[in-house]
Amino acid sequence: MKTTIIIPTFNEAENLPKMVSALFSLSVPDLSLLVVDDNSPDGTGQMAEDFKRAYPGKVDVLHRAGKMGLGTAYLEGFKKAMADGAEAMLQMDCDFSHPPEKIPEMIQSLPGWDGVIGSRYIAGGSVDKDWPLWRKGLSAWGNFYARTILGLKNRDVTGGFRLWKRETLLAMPLNRIRSSGYVFQVELCYVATRLGLRFTEVPIYFADRRWGKSKMNRRIMMEAALRVWQLLGAYRDL
Numbered sequence: 001m002k003t004t005i006i007i008p009t010f011n012e013a014e015n016l017p018k019m020v021s022a023l024f025s026l027s028v029p030d031l032s033l034l035v036v037d038d039n040s041p042d043g044t045g046q047m048a049e050d051f052k053r054a055y056p057g058k059v060d061v062l063h064r065a066g067k068m069g070l071g072t073a074y075l076e077g078f079k080k081a082m083a084d085g086a087e088a089m090l091q092m093d094c095d096f097s098h099p100p101e102k103i104p105e106m107i108q109s110l111p112g113w114d115g116v117i118g119s120r121y122i123a124g125g126s127v128d129k130d131w132p133l134w135r136k137g138l139s140a141w142g143n144f145y146a147r148t149i150l151g152l153k154n155r156d157v158t159g160g161f162r163l164w165k166r167e168t169l170l171a172m173p174l175n176r177i178r179s180s181g182y183v184f185q186v187e188l189c190y191v192a193t194r195l196g197l198r199f200t201e202v203p204i205y206f207a208d209r210r211w212g213k214s215k216m217n218r219r220i221m222m223e224a225a226l227r228v229w230q231l232l233g234a235y236r237d238l
């Protein structure tokens with residue numbers, strides 16, 4: 001199965017080389033990487049070009065003019081990966097919060113399901129053990145908030161470590177997705193659930209980023225809090 005890992009990047013120069021070697025040391029056949037870089041000032045995009053040359057046919061890069069958010073980065077990434085023939089697409093962050101070593105298990109779990117969620121909130125999954133209580137609480141609260149308002153059955157609906165079958169993404173009206181920050185993950189999950197698509201969850205340990213800076217900010221959090229309510233009205237027809 002031709003599997004493309006899509007990684008959006010903004011200033012991940014410290015993480016990208018480590019990520020590329022972690023991914024290509026996995027024993028997964030037919031794996032390729034698509035980096036979607038938003039003109040990172042730290043040169044991540046150029047670095048990705050260098051990897052593209054070093055791993056011909058295995059690494060590709062989509063360059064965008066500036067920081068335009070996670071949501072559109074993934075939508076453009078999905079489109080390109082599908083045009084290039086991907087049969088499955090995996091979303092993940094570049095900061096090692098999503099453990100690359102879980103990818104084989106996610107791929108093995110895919111048959112019989114429309115997608116696989118790398119999950120912090122099922123038995124065996126967890127968030128960084130060194131996070132202060134408020135941070136653990138905020139993460140759990142955000143997930144509970146979205147699940148409850150939208151009536152979602154999956155346990156981790158805010159995480160961004162997910163494997164999709166090509167057919168699943170093709171069945172979804174991706175041109176209607178409007179979220180820009182990480183609430184994009186909730187919107188995808190909600191649309192898929194409205195369509196009756198089904199996901200299995202594989203437990204992951206979500207470690208805090210060790211290198212580079214977080215892109216989380218108050219605007220992205222506000223967007224998430226409000227957007228969840230908007231979603232209720234936006235997809236009544238599905």
Ligand SMILES: Nc1nc2c(ncn2[C@@H]2O[C@H](COP(=O)(O)OP(=O)(O)OP(=O)(O)O)[C@@H](O)[C@H]2O)c(=O)[nH]1
Nearest residue numbers: 008009010036038068069070073093094214215216
């Ligand atoms: N292309 C692109 N990538 C982005 C953008 N914002 C974040 N990213 C990438 O998306 C992934 C997740 O971003 P993080 O900064 O880790 O955000 P987060 O995981 O929500 O926050 P932390 O828990 O603090 O790490 C990383 O690979 C980022 O480089 C963006 O606007 N454009």
Ligand SMILES: [Mg+2]
Nearest residue numbers: 093095097209
């Ligand atoms: Mg992160």
